[in-house]
Structure formats: structure tokens, C-alpha cells
Amino acid sequence: MTPEQPDSRPSVSPAEETNRPGAAASGRRRRLLLVVAGATVAVAATGAALSLHDGGSAPAADFCWSLAPQSEPADDGSLRACGDALETAATGRPAGSTAPEEAVRHTDEQARMFKKIVTSYGAQAPDGEEVPVEIAPQMANVLAHFHQDVHQVLGRTSRSASAGDPEVPHTALTAFMRSVSAEDDAFRTTYRSQLREVSREIDGLTKEELTRAPGGADDRARAVVERSGSVIGGLVQARDDALKAALDGEPDSATEEKLAENYEKNGYPRLRHLLHAHASKVGVPADELADTGGRMGDLTGWTSSAYRSA
Known part of the structure; x- marks a missing residue:
């Protein structure tokens, strides 16, 4: 084995290294790189802090707060805080309050706020944006508080305007519901209320x-089942649209499975069961509970037609 030879290169002192040609420039480059790296880390940290503070994207939060009654964002300025503010402004109750099952009389200001929220986020609005998932639960709770108004709009019930009536267009409401329905719990809240x-x-x-x-032209039962079909059909269609958007790029089989589940669980089969179960309860003979023929057949057919036309 050859013995290790001592390093024959001349040693260089720190002072000589500093004075070596090009050393100063090299040092400056190293210092510049360190400064740039530090600035990059600082910017990244600031961005992360802003993202956490905002609770979502800044444009979405800005748009949300532009709808709130107060001129400046409250609390931490996050999307969730904005959702709470919008919910309270529209319902007149603390955010997260369970919507009453009975009809609620809203003030003119609450009705205006409801309409502003729905039309601003609805696809038909000039500056419409989709409802951010962070505030979908609050927006669903707003829909639940206005359950009677939503029912009348989805059911295409004609009515005269009165105080506290938001008069929301059908197209704006359905577009708003599509965005809200993208979040599972939000859809369930809206669906249960309807x-x-x-x-x-x-x-x-x-x-x-x-x-x-x-004998006359006024057929209350037909009006009820057609309205019910339109309401449930509109809700299920909104959920279908949300599911299709969420599953975009997934195998067709996965999308079809979700849509089939939505139909069976929330759609026409459930509505038909409600109608036939009630008919049986009030004494309609079992042999008259048919999908075709007879009075129940007509009512079932009108229900199905309204559901599919929603």
C-alpha cells in the first residue's frame, strides 16, 4: 500500500483567501443568495399566515364581506366569520341556530338580505360567484330559516308580494342551491327543511x-303533489349538479353510483313512498295504491311529471 502523501498544495491564510482575485465577488454572491433565500422564506411565511388568517382565499372573503351589513370585516375577517355574519343578518338569530319548523315572519331588512345573498351568489347575478365550501353550512341554515319562501319558489307557487317576502327569482335560487349542495351537511340541512x-x-x-x-277546476291534491314533485325534483337536481362537478374526471361508474344513490335516497322513490304511505294511513284501499289508473294513479303520475320537469 502506498503511504498517504502529505498535501503539497500551499496553505492559504484567511486574509490571503479574501484578497484572492474573484473572492470578493464570490462572497457578495453568497451574501446575496442568503438575502434572497431569507426573503423567500419570509414571503412564504407571510403568505401562509395570511391564508390562515383569511380562512380561505382572499378574493372569496372579500366578496363575502362585501355583502355583509357592516362596512368592515368583523372578528378575524375569515370566510367563516363572514358566513356567520350573513346568516345572522338574514335570519335575525345567532349563527348556527336551528331553524324553526313553523313559518317565520321575517322583517323587510332580513328579506332584503336573503335576496341579496341568493342573487349575489346565484349564477344569474352579474357578479355571481359560487358559494365557498367554508360558508355552505351557514348558507344552508339561511335557506332552512326561509323554508316556506324556498318551498314556494321551488314549487313555482304564484303569490302576491307582501312585507317580508324576499321575491327571489327561481333561476337565482336554484343556482345558489347548486353551490350550497356541494357540501354534504349543507345539502342535508336544506333537504330536511323542504x-x-x-x-x-x-x-x-x-x-x-x-x-x-x-267536480270543479280547483284540485287541491293535484296542486300539492305537483308542488311537492317540483320541490324535491329541484333539490335532487341541485345535488346531482354538485356531485357531477365534484366528480369531474372520476370514472363514469363512480358518478353514476352517486347519482343513483341520491335518486333512491332523496328523489322520486322517497316522494312516492310519502304519498302512498299517507294514502294508506287515511284509508285508501291497497288495490287503489297504483302508479297508473284511478285517482291515485293520476296523482302519482302528476307527482312524477313535476319531479322530472323540475
Whole structure:
């Protein structure tokens, strides 16, 4: 083995290294790189802090706060705080409050705020934006508080305007609901509030109304089932659209499975069951509970047609 030879290169002192040609420039480059790296880290940290402070994207938060009654963002200025502010302004109650099942009389200001929120986030609004997922639960709670108004709009019920009536266009409401329905719990909140309205109306039908057509033009049972079909059909369609958007790029089989689940669980089969279960409860004979033929067949057909046309 050859013995290790001592390093024959001349040693260089720190002073000589500094004075070596090009050393100063090299040092300056190193210092510049350190400064740039430090600045990059600082900017990244600041961006992360802003993102955490904002609770979402800044443009989404800015748009949300532009709808709030107060001129300046409250609390931490986050999207969630804004969602709470919008909910309280529209409902007149603390954010997160359970919506009452009975009809609620809203003030003119609350009705105006509801309409402003829906039309601003609805696709038909000039500056429309999708509802951020961070505030979907609050927006669903707003819909639940205005459950009677939502029911009338989705059911395409004609009515005269009165105090506290938001008069929200059907197109704006359905567009707003599509955005809200992208979040699972938000959809369930909206759906449950409307299912209660549908059940209440169906449960109000008498045996006579379900077994015999009225002599005049006023067929209350037909109006109820058609309105119910439009409401449930609109809700399920909104959820379908949200699911399709969320599953974009996924295999077709995955999308079809989700849509089928939504239909079976929330769609026409559930509505048909509500109608037939109530008819059976009030004494409609089992042999008359058919999808075609007879009075119940007509009512079931009108329900299906309204559902599919929603």
C-alpha cells in the first residue's frame, strides 16, 4: 500500500483567501443568495399566515364581506366569520341556530338580505360567484330559516308580494342551491327543511281528495303533489349538479353510483313512498295504491311529471 502523501498544495491564510482575485465577488454572491433565500422564506411565511388568517382565499372573503351589513370585516375577517355574519343578518338569530319548523315572519331588512345573498351568489347575478365550501353550512341554515319562501319558489307557487317576502327569482335560487349542495351537511340541512314542508302538505290531504277528483277546476291534491314533485325534483337536481362537478374526471361508474344513490335516497322513490304511505294511513284501499289508473294513479303520475320537469 502506498503511504498517504502529505498535501503539497500551499496553505492559504484567511486574509490571503479574501484578497484572492474573484473572492470578493464570490462572497457578495453568497451574501446575496442568503438575502434572497431569507426573503423567500419570509414571503412564504407571510403568505401562509395570511391564508390562515383569511380562512380561505382572499378574493372569496372579500366578496363575502362585501355583502355583509357592516362596512368592515368583523372578528378575524375569515370566510367563516363572514358566513356567520350573513346568516345572522338574514335570519335575525345567532349563527348556527336551528331553524324553526313553523313559518317565520321575517322583517323587510332580513328579506332584503336573503335576496341579496341568493342573487349575489346565484349564477344569474352579474357578479355571481359560487358559494365557498367554508360558508355552505351557514348558507344552508339561511335557506332552512326561509323554508316556506324556498318551498314556494321551488314549487313555482304564484303569490302576491307582501312585507317580508324576499321575491327571489327561481333561476337565482336554484343556482345558489347548486353551490350550497356541494357540501354534504349543507345539502342535508336544506333537504330536511323542504322535506318537512312536503310531508306537511301531503299529510294534509284527506281520503276523499285522494280517491275522488273534485267536480270543479280547483284540485287541491293535484296542486300539492305537483308542488311537492317540483320541490324535491329541484333539490335532487341541485345535488346531482354538485356531485357531477365534484366528480369531474372520476370514472363514469363512480358518478353514476352517486347519482343513483341520491335518486333512491332523496328523489322520486322517497316522494312516492310519502304519498302512498299517507294514502294508506287515511284509508285508501291497497288495490287503489297504483302508479297508473284511478285517482291515485293520476296523482302519482302528476307527482312524477313535476319531479322530472323540475
